[in-house]
Amino acid sequence: MTLLDGKQTAETIKEEIAAEVEAIKAAHGKVPHLAAILVGNDGGSQTYVNNKVLACERVGFDSTLIRMEDSITEEELLEKIEELNNDANVDGFIVQLPLPKHIDTEKVLEAVNPSKDVDGFHPTNVGRMVAGLKAFLPATPYGILQLLERYQIETKGKHCVVIGRSNIVGSPMSILMAKNAYPGNCTVTICHRHTENLAQFTKQADILIAAVGIPEFVKADMVKDGAVVIDVGTTRVPDTTRKAGYKLKGDVLFDEVAPKCSFITPVPGGVGPLTIAMLLKNTLSAAKKEVYHN
Ligand SMILES: NC(=O)C1=CN([C@@H]2O[C@H](COP(=O)(O)OP(=O)(O)OC[C@H]3O[C@@H](n4cnc5c(N)ncnc54)[C@H](OP(=O)(O)O)[C@@H]3O)[C@@H](O)[C@H]2O)C=CC1
Numbered sequence: 217m218t219l220l221d222g223k224q225t226a227e228t229i230k231e232e233i234a235a236e237v238e239a240i241k242a243a244h245g246k247v248p249h250l251a252a253i254l255v256g257n258d259g260g261s262q263t264y265v266n267n268k269v270l271a272c273e274r275v276g277f278d279s280t281l282i283r284m285e286d287s288i289t290e291e292e293l294l295e296k297i298e299e300l301n302n303d304a305n306v307d308g309f310i311v312q313l314p315l316p317k318h319i320d321t322e323k324v325l326e327a328v329n330p331s332k333d334v335d336g337f338h339p340t341n342v343g344r345m346v347a348g349l350k351a352f353l354p355a356t357p358y359g360i361l362q363l364l365e366r367y368q369i370e371t372k373g374k375h376c377v378v379i380g381r382s383n384i385v386g387s388p389m390s391i392l393m394a395k396n397a398y399p400g401n402c403t404v405t406i407c408h409r410h411t412e413n414l415a416q417f418t419k420q421a422d423i424l425i426a427a428v429g430i431p432e433f434v435k436a437d438m439v440k441d442g443a444v445v446i447d448v449g450t451t452r453v454p455d456t457t458r459k460a461g462y463k464l465k466g467d468v469l470f471d472e473v474a475p476k477c478s479f480i481t482p483v484p485g486g487v488g489p490l491t492i493a494m495l496l497k498n499t500l501s502a503a504k505k506e507v508y509h510n
């Protein structure tokens with residue numbers, strides 16, 4: 217069993233980005249700039265956004281964190297987005313999810329100019345991805361592709377089973393794994409809440425990607441010997457013995473499943489750090505106008 221070290225892979229990617237930033241700075245005197253909007257003070261969201269800002273500093277980007285109260289109106293948020301759309305100084309920005317219930321997430325994501333949508337959540341980027349055009353790829357699926365590629369894992373002709381069909385992870389992941397590309401060329405099965413006899417499908421997976429959000433959901437008897445297992449789940453489970461007050465748990469019962477695998481990602485230190493690295497990569501692409509040439 218080989219551990220897919222997301223933390224180390226993310227470090228490597230960030231070093232590659234930092235080197236490019238140096239070159240851009242020398243040539244243009246300007247560095248890529250990522251902005252993030254955080255609405256409210258959900259603990260997990262704060263951690264992720266802070267990690268993103270710290271990662272920007274690490275690679276030499278400019279970053280701006282915009283905090284808004286839970287109680288803001290949808291209009292106020294849309295105004296802020298318009299401001300960032302029009303700010304020539306900002307190359308890309310994200311609106312951290314989830315948003316408070318009184319705000320229409322779809323409307324908010326559609327308000328982001330696709331050329332600055334480094335999360336890849338705007339329908340234009342989703343459509344372009346599906347059509348195989350240049351697009352900002354959502355950071356988590358993009359990070360998983362990087363992991364498969366950098367560990368040179370064979371994907372062609374393999375059966376990839378994805379558990380979860382969310383717009384930010386499961387759906388784009390399944391689309392990308394079925395593409396005529398490397399990593400890709402898989403036969404893909406998408407499972408969700410209404411899948412009957414889930415284990416019957418997961419047991420057939422050469423590559424199993426779990427993006428469910430239920431801690432330790434995938435047990436050893438659901439996994440084929442020699443499978444590649446990618447654990448996207450990151451659920452905070454209360455743990456009073458820890459300083460942070462919680463423990464991060466993946467969707468896979470790691471101790472039981474890992475011995476059966478050819479490759480597996482840990483949680484933490486697996487997919488999460490790569491998500492952040494690929495957000496930076498998208499921001500670099502935005503600054504270089506590699507996707508949209510406006
Ligand atoms: N490491 C990282 O970088 C990231 C981690 N995450 C983590 O990944 C997990 C998933 O995130 P996200 O996709 O946003 O979550 P969502 O809650 O949006 O989606 C969860 C998916 O799991 C499916 N599901 C729920 N219960 C079952 C079940 N019993 N059997 C089969 N399928 C089920 C749901 O099905 P249905 O559609 O039918 O409701 C849904 O499609 C979370 O733990 C999240 O924190 C998310 C983003 C990035």
Ligand SMILES: Nc1nc(=O)c2c([nH]1)NC[C@@H]1CN(c3ccc(C(=O)N[C@@H](CCC(=O)O)C(=O)O)cc3)C=[N+]21
Binds near residue numbers: 267488
């Ligand atoms: N607009 C938007 N874009 C996102 O990309 C987005 C989002 N909203 N909402 C929430 C999810 C979740 N997500 C994670 C990012 C990093 C880690 C990460 O770095 N995890 C570390 C541990 C961090 C910790 O200690 O909690 C690890 O797995 O090693 C996890 C999860 C991005 N998301």
